[in-house]
Amino acid sequence: MSSESIALTAVREPSRALSDWLYSWVTTVDHKRLGILYILYAILFLIIGGIEATIMRIQLIVPHNHFVSPQTFNQMFTMHGTTMIFFVVMPVLFGFANYLIPLIIGARDMAFPRLNAFSFWLTAFGGFLLYFSFIGGNGLYGAGGAPDVGWFAYAPLTAKTFSMGHSTDFWTLSLLVSGFGSIGTAVNLVVTIVCLRCPGMSLGKMPLLAWLNLVMGAMVLIVISPLTAAQVMLCLDRFLGAHFFDTQAGGSAVLWMHFFWIFGHPEVYVLVIPGFAFASEIIPVFSRKPIFGYPIMVAATVAIGFISMSVWAHHMFTVGMSSYGNTFFALTTMIISVPTGIKIFNWLGTMWGGKLQFKTPMLFCIGFLFQFLIAGLTGIMLSAAPFNWQLSASYFVVAHFHYVIVGAILFTIFGAFYYWFPKMSGRMYNEKLGKLHFWLFVIGFHLTFDFMHIPGILGMPRRIYTYEPGRGWEIWNLIVTIGVFFQIVAILVFVGNLLYSMFKGDPAGNDPWDAWTLEWSTSSPPPEYNFARIPAVRSRRPLWDIKHPEDPDWKYE
Amino acid sequence: MSTTGGSLLAASLFSVRSCFAQASQVPDIFKPASTPADSIHRLSLFVLIITALIFAVVFCLLAYAVGKFRHRATEDGREPPQVYGSNQMELAWTVVPVLIVLVLFFATARVIHSVQEAVPPPGAIQVTAIGHQFWWEFRYPALGVVTANELHIPVSDPAHPTPTFVKLLSADTDHSFWVPQLSGKTDLIPNRINSLWIDPHETGMYVGQCAQYCGTQHAKMLLRVYVDSPEQFSNWVAAEKQPAQSTDAVAVGRQIFEKTACTNCHAISGTVANGRFGPDLTHLMSRETIASGAASNTHENLKLWIRNPDSIKPGSLMPAMNLNDQDLEAVTVYLESLR
């Protein structure tokens, strides 16, 4: 049996002028470079969003604190939420998808490389536009004219009467612009996965990373548009005097909520499904077994995608819908826990009977399993509408969704960083520092977000810049704030590790993890053309077939 | 007769105040004191038990896997058996969760129905709550009472229930009425009529606050609900129905109040002041707090509030009144006569 080398030895390029190097990055259409641009952009905004969170937590560390004014605090929670969702998690997931999908399906690039670049720069511009509000907008009173209407910008608070000046317009326009970027990337993802798979890679032989990003891309197409539409309506209201959400003219504040959450709920599945994809690639490799139940994992994900578009009003249980409406949405929300639970069991099944290697990527994925379990269970509590009437808009909900976004999604993203960093940079990160990052972050995460559930149960609403003493909230807020500092140190360790390893890490080679998908068959980092010859595959784990010719996967699939 | 009314007021105030010496308490959703909150509490315990069981099972499986299947250095380099899946397992961990969901769903649907479809009995008290940026207006249409921020309702005897049904409206943007020990929260949305009901079975003072972000001072749109005994409640209603009692001692302050912009926003029944933008001040001194709970109702705080509201509640819609010290003192003394 012969094998062909498909990547030439990396050639050291002659050093270029800095301006040339920068120009090549700014004008690139290479999916790998765009992927890295997305990821670096996300890290920058992760730090900014983290600073905003830290400011809020310091303000809340004791009751009646005067660290920041109420106006500034209200801007902080608005900017923190908007930044983290639209300019951290979505870009980093698009970045990994951009980098990995063509490699993992054996293609040379995405389907539309120039659209890819255009989408990135649209998203990037959206972020800068949002932050320009601090110095634009109303000027420098307090902290400038940054939006302060909350990341879901409920009407009629966003009407011109209640939000004078341009702060709301910055929110609306920056998300409109980056929304078009998201749609562009989603088009690229879907078309690439549908049309550019290498020979032999039928849909049933595609790695789960590709399947789950296909579902995510399709969801983005359907789901970002309602937000775009609602924001266009808001702009018409604010600029042209339209009455979509103008309650004085008979408009409906609840209509905004419906439109926003028709976007907002599937959006969180858009965020978590790529996280599932990372876990579905990492856990098998570090358990030394294939993913358990591949067809069911695909079916469950598609089911989650569909069902997620029917649950949105569980964010609106308190707005006075009829008992039939509340009952329906409670039911659909409970139902979605079934395919989600199936996935958790399948990951467990993958680990079961394996030979687990606790390298940093795997540690983060195990943390993900534990935390996603808890997040799902608090989600079930919230799906019981009457229980929701107590818990919604309180710190219990804040704890729940941070458990999902930080405890589940961010943990898998960290896992992905460590897993694919060797491929992207050609060097190994420092394993000891990776483990330090993990443990510090676990401690900080649990200090902050476990105890955050309690003030919610004790009646503390969200989005308040201060609170009354004597309600039993003080001790919990103190503990929550302390956890933040552990997380800050952990992030510093993470960034330091990546920076140092990028220059001084050991060479990684093509396949440091002894993995089985196509990206590990090319050099680290891959050449611009990815593969010297487009590969052809016979199973879901083409490299397993090569490494185990006596026992290839295509005999069993 | 004004003196009878006055002594009636004093008596009721004294009894009210002596019961509620402690100003704050913990609004714990697991310490319900009213029927809808009770129903929610029972459902939440049921849900908690089920989720705790699920957590225990899955966590044990995870912990066991992590412990038992770790790669040991002494083992050979062979890969473990490559298992691709198992249809029986998939069936098992699909069917069991579906059953759990069905059980949870029926329990939930029952409580949704019992809370939302409750019909007011004949003895029910009707209150209309109107949310404002950043205070609460309470009207009792059948009783002819208008007040603000501190709600008084009678305790409800299961034999002759007197629950309070609250119609929820908004004058500006979205708010949410949340007093955890008395009921789940329901939003106040402009151009929409919502409602909730409270059926308290213990007297006491219960705290809460606005739970839907409504602007700069959302955090200080606090709520107090006083659950009174039936006599206390009727005394309170009788006192609240009276127009403002005025004496000559406060005539100076009253003049300033009525001649300045105060009357644009505030109403005092029995006088020319009938503004609706701010709280009704007719019985201001029957309340223990001002600025919707942001400060206790004392002479100093009243003066501070009128002179510079931003020092107590920065961003509230009450403007600084720019009175000189003498006028300020006079107005404060007048307001303090509004019992």
Place this chain on the structure above:
Amino acid sequence: MSTTAISPASIESQWSLPYKGSVGMACLITAESAIFTIFVVAYIFYIGKSLSGPTPKEVLELPIFASICLLSSSLTIHAATGALRKANLSAFRLWWFLTLTLGAIFIVGTGREWHHLIYDKGLTITTNLFGTTYYSLVGLHAFHVCVGLIGLFTILLLALFGKVRQEHSRNVDTFAMYWHFVDIVWIVVFTVVYIIGR
């Protein structure tokens, strides 16, 4: 040693996946359909809820002629793409030009209708909920028609310079998908605004 997955050449020779242009346009159409759906939902939700001002019945006239023009343009573009596939370039140019003309007539018709509504009937986007939802929904569609007209014009120019030939059939078909989508949306908008809403 770097390796690759290998397989018999037969897999490669039979491997064919959909054309990326069509799939991409289908994705775009999906996203656009979602946007239109939200505006249609808003329109339907607000039927009968205006607090004042003219009602649809009072001011709307059925834009029959403009609609016939727009929907016929789907037929002409279908003929155009068919001609291009058969390398009949002059027929292609003719049908394409007709498509552009019919689309332009539709936009002119919309413009005249709006002029009438604003100046003669006093209906603007700020008048009431009907004005708000009418102008935004019909305007969103008209905007998409205009984008289509720009595309049609560009391709017509290229065709007149001889740059559009049979081998570009797939690309032109992809654009035609967009134009058909715009027509289908008009059927929905027409039904909702001029039939159901009146």
